[in-house]
Amino acid sequence: MSIGLTTGANNLQTLEKWQATIAHNLANSSTPGFQKASFEVVGRSLRPVQSTEGTADARTLIPTGMATRPIGKGEIKITNNPYDMAIQGEGFFSVQGEGGQVMYTRDGEFHLNNEGTLVNKMGYPVMAGGGAIEVQKEEGPISVAPDGTVSQNGQAIERISVHRFNNPEMLHGSGSYFIDPQNAAGVELIENPIVRQNQLEMSTVSPLREMVSMMEVSRAYEITQKLIEDDEERAQKAIQTFSV
Amino acid sequence: MNLSLYTAATGMEAQQLQLNTISNNLANANTIGFKRAKIEFQDMLYQSKREAGAQTGEGNSLPSGIELGNGTQVVSTARVFTQGSIKQTGEQMDIALDGEGFIEVRMPDGSTGYTRDGALKVGPDGQIMTSNGYTVLSNFQPMADGVEAVTILSSGDVTVRSANGEQTFRIQLTRFNNPSGLRSIGGNIYLETEGSGAPETGNPGEDGFGRVLQGYIESSNVNVVEEMVNLITAQRAYEINSKSIQASDQMLQTVAQLKR
Numbered sequence: 001m002s003i004g005l006t007t008g009a010n011n012l013q014t015l016e017k018w019q020a021t022i023a024h025n026l027a028n029s030s031t032p033g034f035q036k037a038s039f040e041v042v043g044r045s046l047r048p049v050q051s052t053e054g055t056a057d058a059r060t061l062i063p064t065g066m067a068t069r070p071i072g073k074g075e076i077k078i079t080n081n082p083y084d085m086a087i088q089g090e091g092f093f094s095v096q097g098e099g100g101q102v103m104y105t106r107d108g109e110f111h112l113n114n115e116g117t118l119v120n121k122m123g124y125p126v127m128a129g130g131g132a133i134e135v136q137k138e139e140g141p142i143s144v145a146p147d148g149t150v151s152q153n154g155q156a157i158e159r160i161s162v163h164r165f166n167n168p169e170m171l172h173g174s175g176s177y178f179i180d181p182q183n184a185a186g187v188e189l190i191e192n193p194i195v196r197q198n199q200l201e202m203s204t205v206s207p208l209r210e211m212v213s214m215m216e217v218s219r220a221y222e223i224t225q226k227l228i229e230d231d232e233e234r235a236q237k238a239i240q241t242f243s244v
Numbered sequence: 245m246n247l248s249l250y251t252a253a254t255g256m257e258a259q260q261l262q263l264n265t266i267s268n269n270l271a272n273a274n275t276i277g278f279k280r281a282k283i284e285f286q287d288m289l290y291q292s293k294r295e296a297g298a299q300t301g302e303g304n305s306l307p308s309g310i311e312l313g314n315g316t317q318v319v320s321t322a323r324v325f326t327q328g329s330i331k332q333t334g335e336q337m338d339i340a341l342d343g344e345g346f347i348e349v350r351m352p353d354g355s356t357g358y359t360r361d362g363a364l365k366v367g368p369d370g371q372i373m374t375s376n377g378y379t380v381l382s383n384f385q386p387m388a389d390g391v392e393a394v395t396i397l398s399s400g401d402v403t404v405r406s407a408n409g410e411q412t413f414r415i416q417l418t419r420f421n422n423p424s425g426l427r428s429i430g431g432n433i434y435l436e437t438e439g440s441g442a443p444e445t446g447n448p449g450e451d452g453f454g455r456v457l458q459g460y461i462e463s464s465n466v467n468v469v470e471e472m473v474n475l476i477t478a479q480r481a482y483e484i485n486s487k488s489i490q491a492s493d494q495m496l497q498t499v500a501q502l503k504r
Binding site (some may be wrong): 023030 | 247248249251254255258259262284285286287288312314316320322324326344419420421424425438440441442444451452477478480481484485487491492494495499501502
């Protein structure tokens with residue numbers, strides 16, 4: 001079996017994954033708090049091929065892809081919506097999803113639900129030091145201090161929790177919301193977060209960079225196809241030459 | 245392979261909805277009491293190919309997995325109930341609500357609707373109506389014949405002076421925990437839903453309810469410049485997503501050429 005053919009096919013597959021990553025990033029260029037994925041192609045070594053001489057070590061590298069999600073900061077947009085919040089600097093809000101599952105996000109596009117609880121757009125309560133944040137309408141509009149304290153009419157109600165992770169790469173998620181199913185991300189509360197009310201953090205996707213990557217993927221794909229073609233041609237020639 | 249084609253398609257679809265929302269906001273830039281809608285995006289669930297932390301043998305584990313997203317989705321189009329600018333009209337039956345609250349109206353089918361459009365009219369029998377002819381509730385009393393002057397204070401106290409004497413009553417306003425959850429049925433009318441919470445009535449200017457301003461109306465809260473900027477970004481995002489589709493298509497074509 002030709003190693004060149006396998007390597008080529010693997011490369012095509014890897015490039016397809018890269019393209020999928022780019023498409024997902026671009027599709028979420030308007031999603032608030034979205035953390036883009038960056039893609040890395042790495043060579044994975046095959047086991048040494050056993051040859052009859054026993055000494056030859058025909059190692060080869062199989063290209064494979066890795067998507068990482070570096071936690072970045074998106075642009076801040078002023079929305080003048082009192083329930084929109086952005087974290088300045090590092091940190092994540094937490095919301096309580098279905099079945100008590102805690103989800104972490106930098107998407108601060110919040111609302112009040114029908115009971116006056118501060119929730120995210122999926123209806124999951126935003127978590128604070130003492131649980132969910134209950135707003136009393138008769139006390140007037142809410143104001144959020146930079147340290148995350150939510151107050152109404154000068155009275156503090158709750159303080160929004162902002163978390164950081166020691167091992168953010170252990171988080172699962174596709175960009176906006178993250179979960180920590182193995183409790184391995186090393187979550188801790190940030191003592192002095194900076195939360196900005198009336199602002200929203202946009203996606204970290206840079207369309208320019210994604211377009212450049214896309215061109216790179218397209219060209220690499222074509223070149224790999226040529227390599228596979230060449231390989232096949234050589235095999236064909238060998239068959240013609242040695243066939244009786 | 246086809247994953248990226250569909251992913252890009254979700255992006256285009258979402259931007260299309262964004263354009264629809266912006267167009268509707270712009271079309272209603274001069275509608276009295278109109279509240280702009282904003283579209284909310286979220287990414288779609290991912291397919292995990294290799295999970296982070298998975299064991300690779302001999303005590304090693306993967307530092308990061310491959311998580312391929314499926315694109316974006318529109319979660320909601322929420323109405324933004326910020327204050328619209330207040331415009332003077334000088335009409336004695338025009339009222340603007342400065343702050344939170346809705347005026348209650350009776351719909352033709354007998355149900356109750358809510359509006360912030362305060363361009364009120366007096367109907368043939370003296371009852372107060374909105375410009376589209378729905379009877380205004382909110383504790384408004386029908387007016388007697390021969391009205392000379394109507395005075396509405398910011399507290400909602402109304403004094404009607406007519407040939408037969410004076411009539412007084414106080415307007416009640418209604419509010420919801422989550423006004424974004426109201427159902428909009430057009431004509432500036434909103435209906436209560438499960439998501440909005442139950443209506444709560446109160447006196448204007450008290451307990452966080454807004455004040456009533458006579459001789460003014462509330463214009464829409466659409467900011468035309470902001471909408472134009474959103475329009476530009478939406479259009480560009482649409483274009484860029486179409487490029488992803490083109491690129492994926494080209495890759496498929498390349499694959500097709502593999503076998504001659």
